[in-house]
Amino acid sequence: MRLDLVSLLDMLVRIDSINPSLVPGGAGEANIARALAQLLTQQGVKVELDEAAPGRTSVIATVKGRGGGRALMLNAHLDTVGVSGMTAPFTPRIEHGRMYGRGTYDMKGALAACILALLSARGVDLRGDVILTAVADEEHASLGMQSVLTRVTADAAIVAEPTGLQLCTAHKGFTWHEITTHGRAAHGSRADLGVDAISHMGRVLVALEQLNRNLQQRAAHPLLGHASLHASLIDGGQELSSYPERCTLRLERRTLPGESVTQIEAELKDLLADLGAQDPTFQAELKLTLAREPFSTPPTAEISRHLLEQAERILGRAPAKVGQGFWMDAALIAASGIPTIVFGPDGSGAHATEEWVDLDSLRACTDILTATIRVFCA
Known part of the structure; x- marks a missing residue:
């Protein structure tokens, strides 16, 4: 069964995954992790669940290569902030090429892109593994990422936090x-x-x-x-x-x-x-x-070069190189010794009462991640 990007994102947004460390009584990540694990298992992907604390569940999904190649990690988080002041936050709607709803921008849109990029690696005869880490608790204490890094490593990582299709190599x-x-x-x-x-x-x-x-x-x-x-x-x-x-x-x-x-x-x-x-x-x-800790990856890192080349080919222009003032799990991944970059779609409304992701940029992000996998893991 071929998954459609919009339908996949619609499914993810409809699952409440509010971080309970931010909002007492929040649903947490267990339900969305189980739903994602079931979906990926049905697609023939090897899936592991990692529970950093009760109900704080992350997903590790791997498409194995034939051996001898480099492994690439795609990373996104499952949790969202609260929904106070929002109207129908878990009922996605599409207007003027944008999908609205809690988590569309931060960051279930990018999670959907990572899922499709991971699935694209099946049957391509890559030497290296492609690993999706969809983690809990990024919005609070990063319990999920810290736990997952005790079980997973890779030769490079792309954190798909929204960057407006710009390449982020540093954050505070x-x-x-x-x-x-x-x-x-x-x-x-x-x-x-x-x-x-x-x-x-x-x-x-x-x-x-x-x-x-x-x-x-x-x-x-x-x-x-x-x-x-x-x-x-x-x-x-x-x-x-x-x-x-x-x-x-x-x-x-x-x-x-x-x-x-x-x-x-x-x-x-x-x-x-x-x-x-x-x-x-x-x-x-x-x-x-x-x-x-802050995060910084040299712009000369090989994963940066590969993604820039593929992005320029697909977009018809070279993405800008930027830094971000906010903190991300990228710092933890890089500190574990994995060269890491951040690249994701365009949109607006992180932690706001109106949140949306641009669907064309999300499609482009998916294509760029897919192309980067095929070069890096070849």
Whole structure:
């Protein structure tokens, strides 16, 4: 049975796969993983399910080559963000060459393209294997990708996140931190006893603003621009008539290739040490809560060259080379030693109330992935 791209995407969008780590009670990936596994098994493809946590299921599907060739991984994620504010998010509709619905753009459209590209490898007499990893939890903690990488490797990987048919070879990473300032609780009438933790955090905020300005003065990455940081969440104090004994700030630092977590923590610790040197009553502590490394693949990598050649032949133009500010599973794949690029369709509305993928670009993406497989795995 030959699968149609539009019908396949329609099927995928109709399956609720909201990430339960983002939306309590979300459906998770088990249902869509089972449906995809059944579909691929019916097509004669070897399928394994990988459950990183209860209900957090990924699919590993392989079309084996005859041996002696290079293996190529195609990667997409199964989970979506929530649907608050959307009307009929799981009922796809097509208007003016676009399919609308939750996940069409981020990234079930690209998943459909990867599925058809994988199936195209059957019966072509390739030497190398083609592997589809359709993973859980990319939108939160990447449990699926981390688990799958303990079972799968390849000679190169294409992550099919939407890029507007541009070649992405770099994206930013991020670190999350908590800063807590400590004061001394006292009645609001006892200025002689109280130490205001919130006022101390105000000094931290001013210093962080200056650090962010300094980041903009450093050399820019050719594809990603500058690193940045921002204050995300803050809370503190007990009640109106008390000096606050504690204030906690949560901040995010967006990172560039070449920046290390150690370096970033050192900058923040130095910032707090400087504030402490100015005021002996200033007390603060820093905690790293999460780090995700940036991603960069040399544009000279062989998988980049093959995809660019096939894309230019199919599109009639050379795709632009770009970087992305947001984080992707590409960083984990590359960190495992697999040369990785990102290439996917055009559209809009990731995490928004109106989401769509351009169907012509999705067809072109499928053709380019298919052609790249036949060259790389030949």
